[in-house]
Amino acid sequence: MSENFTFNLKATSGKARLGEITMPRGTIRTPAFMPVGTVGTVKAMYLDQVKEGGADIILGNTYHLMLRPGPERVARLGGLHELIRWPGPILTDSGGFQVMSLSGLRKLDEQGVTFKSHVDGSLHHMSPERSIEIQGLLDSDIQMQLDECVALPNEPREIERAMELSLRWAERCRVAFGNQPGKAMFGIVQGGDQPALRIRSAEGLKQLDLKGYSIGGLAVGEPQAVMLDMLRITLPVLPTEKPRYLMGVGTPDDMLKSVAEGIDMFDCVMPTRSGRHGLAFTRRGKVNIRNARHAEDMRPLDEQSSCPATRDYSRAYLHHLVRSNEALGGMLLSWNNLSYYQELMQGIRQAIAEDRFEDFKAETIEMWARGDI
Numbered sequence: 001m002s003e004n005f006t007f008n009l010k011a012t013s014g015k016a017r018l019g020e021i022t023m024p025r026g027t028i029r030t031p032a033f034m035p036v037g038t039v040g041t042v043k044a045m046y047l048d049q050v051k052e053g054g055a056d057i058i059l060g061n062t063y064h065l066m067l068r069p070g071p072e073r074v075a076r077l078g079g080l081h082e083l084i085r086w087p088g089p090i091l092t093d094s095g096g097f098q099v100m101s102l103s104g105l106r107k108l109d110e111q112g113v114t115f116k117s118h119v120d121g122s123l124h125h126m127s128p129e130r131s132i133e134i135q136g137l138l139d140s141d142i143q144m145q146l147d148e149c150v151a152l153p154n155e156p157r158e159i160e161r162a163m164e165l166s167l168r169w170a171e172r173c174r175v176a177f178g179n180q181p182g183k184a185m186f187g188i189v190q191g192g193d194q195p196a197l198r199i200r201s202a203e204g205l206k207q208l209d210l211k212g213y214s215i216g217g218l219a220v221g222e223p224q225a226v227m228l229d230m231l232r233i234t235l236p237v238l239p240t241e242k243p244r245y246l247m248g249v250g251t252p253d254d255m256l257k258s259v260a261e262g263i264d265m266f267d268c269v270m271p272t273r274s275g276r277h278g279l280a281f282t283r284r285g286k287v288n289i290r291n292a293r294h295a296e297d298m299r300p301l302d303e304q305s306s307c308p309a310t311r312d313y314s315r316a317y318l319h320h321l322v323r324s325n326e327a328l329g330g331m332l333l334s335w336n337n338l339s340y341y342q343e344l345m346q347g348i349r350q351a352i353a354e355d356r357f358e359d360f361k362a363e364t365i366e367m368w369a370r371g372d373i
């Protein structure tokens, strides 16, 4: 534990980095995968399971929490950690991405965004300052600047406009965040698939001397090769002694290749969302448990796993639960998938510690290439 936010780079293997973020609420082993706790719950999971499964930190979505239960109410109830009973670090996004993807966006200008709630149609305005205020009311440990993330492909002029606006909002968020020793505010690099804009965004954020840097504006429809190219362009510009967080990513393949470029933190709804839809992630690839071929297969997903959902339940039973739309189906597969994601992150950290990450990456991708088993 530390009364401050510190990042300790412990080892490298190529460009892959092994590190630790220490904060008052706990230590985050990096590379880290952050389960998404959208509205104060990692869907279909008990947070004890999330913790025991290896997660050091979870993510909360500001957009959802500001609409329900509301930031002032969460503050009255003692903050998000108290409310949801998660004692470890929580990272909150700014709300910007989901305002633009989920709400009825009404207006976006220099001051911020005005939008209609997808819950009850009520009108809301969020400025950079209000986003930081909300994240403070939630008692968030790592807070994100408000930014504008544009979809790809897109016009370079539009990408540039959104990137420059996000840079100005980063400065306003930095001022609004002030000085909170045990907490951090991360800037978000934008710039789409335009190398010069990515560099300008990263250079601009570096001037703000932030505690960490997110790579935004990716995993929004572009090919994986474009995403990786943007990492190769952006990461060398950022300070090596600060953590880098790739937002919304991703599949095991995405994460392995992004760690190889120097990413330290990930978040993605993939393991939980796909678990609820019957897709299991295992060491030997994906298993679509809805497929009829599992109907009488009494093998577990992986008898060698330490996760009860993976080791103790037959595919036949999982198939039955998912086909019957039973809640337990999504619960067991979410548990399996998060367990696999954390097992993968632990394998990544161990491989970097032993300077054999490239081999680990190749072996893991090859195991996956064999596909459904």
Ligand SMILES: CNc1nc2cc(C(N)=O)ccc2[nH]1
Pocket (backbone or CB within 6 Å): 096, 097, 147, 148, 149, 188, 215, 216, 217, 218, 219, 220, 247, 248, 249
């Ligand atoms: C699922 N893909 C994804 N891309 C993201 C980009 C951002 C961003 N702020 O640029 C946030 C969340 C994101 N999720």
